[in-house]
Every structure is written in structure tokens, then in C-alpha cells.
Amino acid sequence: MSEIVTTIRKFIFDNFLFDAAEDELGNDDSFLEQGIIDSTGVLELVEWLEETFNISVDDEELIPENLDSVNRLAAYVAGKTS
Amino acid sequence: MLERMIWTLRHRGPDGFGLYQDQRAGLAHARLSIIDLEGGWQPIHNEDRTLWIVFNGEIFNYPELRRQLIDSGHRFATRSDTEVIVHLYEEKGERCLEDLNGQFAMALYDSRARSLFLARDRMGIRPLFYTLHDHRLFFASEIKAILAADPAIERAIDPAVLQEIFTFWSASGEQTVFRGIRQVEPGCWLRLDASGTIRQQRYWEIPFRPDSFADASEDRLAAELRDLLVDAVRLRLRADVPVGAYLSGGLDSSAITSLVHHYTDNDLKTFSVTFSDQVYDEREEQQEMSAFLQTDHHEIRCSHAAIGQAFPRVIRHAETPILRTAPAPLFLLSSLVRENDYKVVLTGEGADEILGGYDIFKEAKVRAFIAARPDSSCRPFLLKRLYPYLALSPARSAEYARRFFDTGASLDDPFYAHRPRWKTTAGTHVFLRDEVLAAAGCSPVEQLEQRWAGRLRGLDYFSRAQFLESRLLLGNYLLSSQGDRMGMAHSIEGRFPFLDHRVVEFACTIPPRLRMKALNEKNILKKAMADILPPAIVRRKKQPYMAPDIPSFFGTQTPEYVSYHLSEEKLMESGLFKPAAVHRLLAKCRKKSRQGFRENMAFVGILSTQILYETFVRNFQADTPAPLPGKRIVISKENERECLKS
Known part of the structure; x- marks a missing residue:
């Protein structure tokens, strides 16, 4: 799980945090509320998830409960790959 | 100074130049000959040579106005639409604007009253900028001519307007991104009197009013809209040169092209942009429409690389930061029109705003x-x-x-x-x-x-x-950065039947529920045009005109200027963007993955701003004018001496 968290944090930092240091991102910070990712960014994130973890994300799974923080994403990926 | 200013605008009017100068004022004009090819040279004056005008654009109802003015006793020296304004102004002062059906920017100098009158068309089709410097007013159709007037005129980016553009896609009012340089807003006039006082006034506004909706059936509204559009097209075919049309493949340009075909005997040449990137390409629909109307069709294929290559020239013409590359293909399209020896095209611009399409x-x-x-x-x-x-x-x-x-x-x-x-x-x-x-x-x-x-x-x-959408996006971006500037870059004049003020005023009376019925956009327009368009074009889901943004700069090769303008040194020099954040964005762009709205808009916006800064703030140099071809000069010293050269 910690490896997934690390991979996700790196992706978010490299691709969405243009003006912040990596340690400013909390694992429970909401991407939407903090303005880190907008709804088109979410689909970019989904493409990366599918490619990186070799999973398929259904449209019904495109909900903030699965995708809106580092920890939620890690739990979602862990569930899909277990 | 006048020659230096007008030389920077030679792309807008390569057919000849005219200057007027007396002890208080100077006017200059670059001519694109469209009406009265022999006689329409500017500046034009009234009967006693006390009123002088330079004018960019068209007055489409000039024959009717001319007849009325002749009946009132005015004597005309030319057949041009420009002279109509001079005599109409003598009759009605600033209220002459109410009678004009057209697209224009004008400057009228009254040498007796020592006053200058600037005015712009209702929707903002033709541009007009001005600034005050050293107790003088400088004005021009493009900002670069003002900057060329005097090196002491301030050249700086206005950060507040930059933030506006990075919010609305355009500036929102009279300020431009260049500090101190303003536009005369659409539907407004400005008067500078002999004492140096400036008065501005709005003479027309888009008339959406809560109490103005028509109580009529959809069929009746559609019939009335059709009649108005037929007349708007008929007026916009008035020219002493052939008139072509842009064909995007969508409803609006198809409607205009079809009206030309059905209601005039004009042999029509049509022009389209196609994209090598299928996501943006509408070639199939364009082909269908040109075959349906049997037009002489021409197209230019636009690749990612072509957009990237043209982009710096696009910014030099647009004179503003832009957040999308969409003007670039239209810059390339106007060059195709020019290669075909056309100067005038009709387009479908404006229908989405006024008839509810977006x-x-x-x-x-x-x-x-x-x-x-x-x-x-x-x-x-x-x-x-x-x-x-x-x-x-x-x-x-x-x-x-x-x-x-x-x-x-x-x-x-x-x-x-x-x-x-x-x-x-x-x-x-x-x-x-x-x-x-x-x-x-x-x-x-x-x-x-x-x-x-x-x-x-x-x-x-x-x-x-x-x-x-009409005041912000249409007025300050679509008609400007995407419209006038991209056309005039190659001396091409766009004409917009949907923006005939009679059509706009009528559209505002259509009840909102009928403009978009359920989710059927431009409902009344579709009904108005159904019998003269292929059903597939009418039924087609709206595809907004777009162009590839980030991919245009990161294909097999990245243009060298990208690294130059986005280098730390250049970013520090302009002082507008955070270099570290921009470099992280640049790194993401180089990965060539699919990007979201924010990244696409940010990249194009930052790059265009940096190019603008380098071109007009840091490094602006007005070209030294060559001897002006076809130059006519009027030098007036209290009307004692006149010199005419050709």
C-alpha cells in the first residue's frame, strides 16, 4: 500500500502541483476542494491509473469517494488490484 | 510620424495610402479597395473641406443613404460609402451612427471646431484603439501603430488586464493588456474637443430586455428571421470586388452560404480549414455542403506543426495574450483567400451568441x-x-x-x-x-x-x-483575435450577416425558451433554414470550432522559440509568471500525455504573453517606412496650401 501511495503522490506532484512543494500535499487533502485537479484533470488521472496499475476504471467508479485524495486513490487501486 | 504609423498597418490596406495634416491634427489611411475602386481614396472631405474622415470598414446601406443626402442638397465627389458618413455627420452629428448599417471604425476631424470624433460599430467588428500621451491623443486600428507614433509612449503589460484575460479569455472593458492604451468600445463614440476635453458615449447596446419578447409562433419567428437574414446577406454582397464565404461545416456558415446561393446570382467561392488531427476536422461536412451548393471550394489543411509555426505571427497580429490556438488556423485560412485574389468573405460568426447556440x-x-x-x-x-x-x-x-x-x-x-x-x-x-x-x-x-x-x-x-457571451467573448475575442486580426493579417475583410443590427435586435425578442427549445440549440434558425440546407447539417450536433493547443508545440519537433520565450531569463524579464511553475508545466507538456483544460489554456496563455512582451514591450521597433505606394497627401495649413501626389 505504501508503494502505491508513493507512486500516486509522485504522479500528483509531477502533474498537478505546479506551484507547491511535495510536502505541502497531505494524503487526505481533497483534490477538488484544494483546486489541485479539476474535472478534466480527473480523466487525465484515470488514464494514468489504468495504464500504470493495469486496471479498468468504469464510469460508475468515477466518483470523489474513489478518486479525490491520495489515500482514497490508494485504497481504490488496492481494491481493484487485490 | 503619420507615415511611420500607417506603414505598420500596411497589411490592413496594401492598395494605397492617404494622409491629411494641418497644424493641429493628422489623419492617415491604408486602403483596401473594395467599393469605388477608382474614387474612394481617403481621407475624404465635405464640400467646403472643413470636415475630414478616415474610415475602416463598410457601410452596407450607403446607396440608400446617399440618395437621401443628395435629395437634401449634398454634393458628392465620389461613389464611396465613406463619403456618405461625412455628409450624414454634417446633417446629424453623432446621431449619424444610428442610420448606419455596417462594420466600422472611423475618425472625423472638424477643422473649424477643432474637434475629433472617433466611433466604432455596434458589435465591435472593426477595432479602434487610442491613448493619451504628452497632451496629444493617438488613435489607430491596431496598437502597433500607436506604439510606432512615439518611442516615449509607455510600453508595458497591465497586470490587472492580464489577470482578466486569464479568467475571461479576453479583456472585459475599454482597457487593453497594454497599460494606458484603450479601445473605443463596441457601440460607443468618443469626442475630443478644442479644449482637450474628452467625452464618450454609448449609442447602442445589445437590446436584451425582459419585456421585449415577441408573442408569435415559432413559424412566424422563423419566417421573420429568414427575411432579415436574406436582406443582411444581400447588403453584405455589395462590393466592387467578388465576395466569397467561409464554410466550417456547421449550421451557421452553411446557412449564410445557402442564402447567397438561393437569393443572389453570385458565383460563390468557398474556403475551409481542415485539420490533420481528426478530433478537430470537419472536412466531410464542408465537402457535403460545397457539393450541395456546387460552390468553387478551396481548403487548407492544417497540421499541428503549421499552427506551432504560425503562432508568433498570430500573436503579432492579435496584439493580446490568447488562451487557445484557434486563431492560428484562421490566420492560415485568410492567406488561402488572399492567394485566390479574394478580399472579402462572408462568415457565420455571431449566430451562436445571438440565437442561442453555445x-x-x-x-x-x-x-x-x-x-x-x-x-x-x-x-x-x-x-x-x-x-x-x-x-x-x-x-x-x-x-x-x-x-x-x-x-x-x-x-x-x-x-x-x-x-x-x-x-x-x-x-x-x-x-x-x-x-x-x-x-x-x-x-x-x-x-x-x-x-x-x-x-x-x-x-x-x-x-x-x-x-x-456577446460582449466578452464575441466582442473582445472572436471578432478581434479570431476575426478582424486574422483576416486583416492577409488583407481579408470578413462580413457577418448574423451581426446586422436588425438581426441582433430581432433575435433579442425571441423568447428564451424558443431560442433553445429543450436542448435543441438555435431552434428558430434551424426552422428558418430547414428547406435550404441538407437535413444532416440541420440535425448535426453542434461541434464548436477548436484547434489543437499543447500538441501544436510538441510534435516531432518543438519550435525553437518555445524554449527561448519560456526560459528562466525571459520569464524573469517579463516578471509576469512564476518560472518554476512554468517549467513544471513545460516538463508535463513534453511528456505528450493528454492534458486537461487548465494546462492547455495556461500553456498557450503563457507562451502568447511572453511572445507579446518580447515583440511589443521589450523589443518593439517600428519599421522604417518605404516610399508609400499610391500615396496621396493633403497638407493643409489653415487650408492655404494643398499638395496632391500620386
Whole structure:
């Protein structure tokens, strides 16, 4: 799980945090509320998830409960790959 | 100085130059000969040579006005539309503007009253800028001519306006991104009198009014719209040179082209942009339409690399930061028109704004529908019908879409429709330096609210959205950066039948529920045109005109200027953006993965601003004028001496 968290944090930092240091991102910070990712960014994130973890994300799974923080994403990926 | 100024505008009028000068004022004109090819040289004067005009554009109803003025005793020296304004101004002063059906920017100098009158058409089709410097007023159709007038005129980016552009896609009022240089706003005039006092006034406004809706059937409204459009097209074919048409493959340009075909005997040449990137390409529909009307069709294929290559020239002509590359293909298209020896094209611009075509209106309607029953589990799925053409559609997930579009705004909010878009665009502010963000004192949206909330009060949310889209996006971006500037870069004049003020005034009386019936956009226009268009064109889902953004700069080769303008040194020099953040964006762009709205807008916006800074602020040099071809000079010293050269 910690490896997934690390991979996700790196992706978010490299691709969405243009003006912040990596340690400013909390694992429970909401991407939407903090303005880190907008709804088109979410689909970019989904493409990366599918490619990186070799999973398929259904449209019904495109909900903030699965995708809106580092920890939620890690739990979602862990569930899909277990 | 006048020669230096007009030389910078030679792309707008390569057919000849005319100058007027006396001890107080100077006028210069670059001519694109379209009406009265032999006699229409400017500046033009009245009977006693006390009133002088330079004019850019067209007055389409000039033959009718000319006849009336002759009946009133005026003597005409030319057959041009420009001279009509001079005599009409003598009759009615600034109220002459009410009688003009056209697209124009004009300057009238009254040598007796020692006053200057500047005016611009109702919708802002032709540009007009001015600045005050050293107790003098400088004006021109493009900013570069003002900068060429005197090296002491301030050349600086206005950070508050830059933030506006990174929110609305354009400046919102009379300020431009160049500090101290203003535009005469659409539908306004300005007078400088002998004492140096400036008075400005709006003479026309887009007339959305809550009490003005027509009580008529859809069929009746469609018939009336058709009659108006036929006449608007007929007037816009008035020219002493052939008139062509742009054909995008969508409803609006197809409607205009079809009206030309059915109601005039004009042999029509049509011009289109096609894209090598299939996501943006509408070639099939363009071909279908040109075959249907049997036009002589010409197209230019636009690759990613071609957009990237043209981009610096596009910015030099646009004279503003832009957040999309969409003007670039139109820059290439106007060069195709020029190669075919055409100077004038009709286009379908304006229909989406005035007749209810844009997705932002549809989006607002869906949001309002959902908000009316927030507990409904079915209604949010309507959001999935929005933006089907986008690879990364914000509506692919109903839940994300709901959160994206739910701004907490009520239907009474003057900006109900636009808040989601502006919020997304403002995501680009993360790249702006803190000093830029602090410059205005409050957000661009708050400023706009202070200016326009009163004007929008009492209107329904659909009309409010149309008004904003017409005044902001149409007036300050589509007609300017995408329209006039890209056409005139190659001396091409666009004409816009949907923006005939009679059509606009009529469109404002169509009840909002009929402009977009359920989610059927431009409902009345479709009914008006159904019998003269292929059914597939009428039924086709709207595909907004777009062009590839980031991919245009990161194909097999990245243009060298990208690294140059986005280097740390250049970013520090302009002082507008955070270099570290820009470099992280640049690194992401180089990965060539699919990017979201924010990244695409930010990259194009930053690059265009940096090019603009380098071109006009840091390094602007007016070209030394060559001997002006076809030059006619009038030097007037209290009307004692006149010198005419050719």
C-alpha cells in the first residue's frame, strides 16, 4: 500500500502541483476542494491509473469517494488490484 | 510620424495610402479597395473641406443613404460609402451612427471646431484603439501603430488586464493588456474637443430586455428571421470586388452560404480549414455542403506543426495574450483567400451568441433543471449529454460533473452560466506571480460584477448568458483575435450577416425558451433554414470550432522559440509568471500525455504573453517606412496650401 501511495503522490506532484512543494500535499487533502485537479484533470488521472496499475476504471467508479485524495486513490487501486 | 504609423498597418490596406495634416491634427489611411475602386481614396472631405474622415470598414446601406443626402442638397465627389458618413455627420452629428448599417471604425476631424470624433460599430467588428500621451491623443486600428507614433509612449503589460484575460479569455472593458492604451468600445463614440476635453458615449447596446419578447409562433419567428437574414446577406454582397464565404461545416456558415446561393446570382467561392488531427476536422461536412451548393471550394489543411509555426505571427497580429490556438488556423485560412485574389468573405460568426447556440447556454439550462429538483437521481445524468466531442469531457462522470458545475450560485446570480467556466480558467492563476494577482485589488469577476450587475438585473439567466457571451467573448475575442486580426493579417475583410443590427435586435425578442427549445440549440434558425440546407447539417450536433493547443508545440519537433520565450531569463524579464511553475508545466507538456483544460489554456496563455512582451514591450521597433505606394497627401495649413501626389 505504501508503494502505491508513493507512486500516486509522485504522479500528483509531477502533474498537478505546479506551484507547491511535495510536502505541502497531505494524503487526505481533497483534490477538488484544494483546486489541485479539476474535472478534466480527473480523466487525465484515470488514464494514468489504468495504464500504470493495469486496471479498468468504469464510469460508475468515477466518483470523489474513489478518486479525490491520495489515500482514497490508494485504497481504490488496492481494491481493484487485490 | 503619420507615415511611420500607417506603414505598420500596411497589411490592413496594401492598395494605397492617404494622409491629411494641418497644424493641429493628422489623419492617415491604408486602403483596401473594395467599393469605388477608382474614387474612394481617403481621407475624404465635405464640400467646403472643413470636415475630414478616415474610415475602416463598410457601410452596407450607403446607396440608400446617399440618395437621401443628395435629395437634401449634398454634393458628392465620389461613389464611396465613406463619403456618405461625412455628409450624414454634417446633417446629424453623432446621431449619424444610428442610420448606419455596417462594420466600422472611423475618425472625423472638424477643422473649424477643432474637434475629433472617433466611433466604432455596434458589435465591435472593426477595432479602434487610442491613448493619451504628452497632451496629444493617438488613435489607430491596431496598437502597433500607436506604439510606432512615439518611442516615449509607455510600453508595458497591465497586470490587472492580464489577470482578466486569464479568467475571461479576453479583456472585459475599454482597457487593453497594454497599460494606458484603450479601445473605443463596441457601440460607443468618443469626442475630443478644442479644449482637450474628452467625452464618450454609448449609442447602442445589445437590446436584451425582459419585456421585449415577441408573442408569435415559432413559424412566424422563423419566417421573420429568414427575411432579415436574406436582406443582411444581400447588403453584405455589395462590393466592387467578388465576395466569397467561409464554410466550417456547421449550421451557421452553411446557412449564410445557402442564402447567397438561393437569393443572389453570385458565383460563390468557398474556403475551409481542415485539420490533420481528426478530433478537430470537419472536412466531410464542408465537402457535403460545397457539393450541395456546387460552390468553387478551396481548403487548407492544417497540421499541428503549421499552427506551432504560425503562432508568433498570430500573436503579432492579435496584439493580446490568447488562451487557445484557434486563431492560428484562421490566420492560415485568410492567406488561402488572399492567394485566390479574394478580399472579402462572408462568415457565420455571431449566430451562436445571438440565437442561442453555445454549449455554455445548454450547460446552464441543464444545471438549472437539476437545481430545481436537487434530490433527483436521474437529472444529473443529463450532464452526460454535454460536451460529447471532448476527449476529456468534464461530463463523463455525472458525479464529477455535478460537483464541477455546482458553483453554489443561484439562478439570480448575474453570472450563473459563466461561473464554472471562469473558475476553470482561473485555475491558470497558479502560474501568475503574486504581484500580478494583487494588481487589481479584487478579482476580475468581482470587478465585472460592479460594472455589469445593474445592466443584467431583471434579465432571465439565458439572456444574461447571451449578453455576457456577446460582449466578452464575441466582442473582445472572436471578432478581434479570431476575426478582424486574422483576416486583416492577409488583407481579408470578413462580413457577418448574423451581426446586422436588425438581426441582433430581432433575435433579442425571441423568447428564451424558443431560442433553445429543450436542448435543441438555435431552434428558430434551424426552422428558418430547414428547406435550404441538407437535413444532416440541420440535425448535426453542434461541434464548436477548436484547434489543437499543447500538441501544436510538441510534435516531432518543438519550435525553437518555445524554449527561448519560456526560459528562466525571459520569464524573469517579463516578471509576469512564476518560472518554476512554468517549467513544471513545460516538463508535463513534453511528456505528450493528454492534458486537461487548465494546462492547455495556461500553456498557450503563457507562451502568447511572453511572445507579446518580447515583440511589443521589450523589443518593439517600428519599421522604417518605404516610399508609400499610391500615396496621396493633403497638407493643409489653415487650408492655404494643398499638395496632391500620386
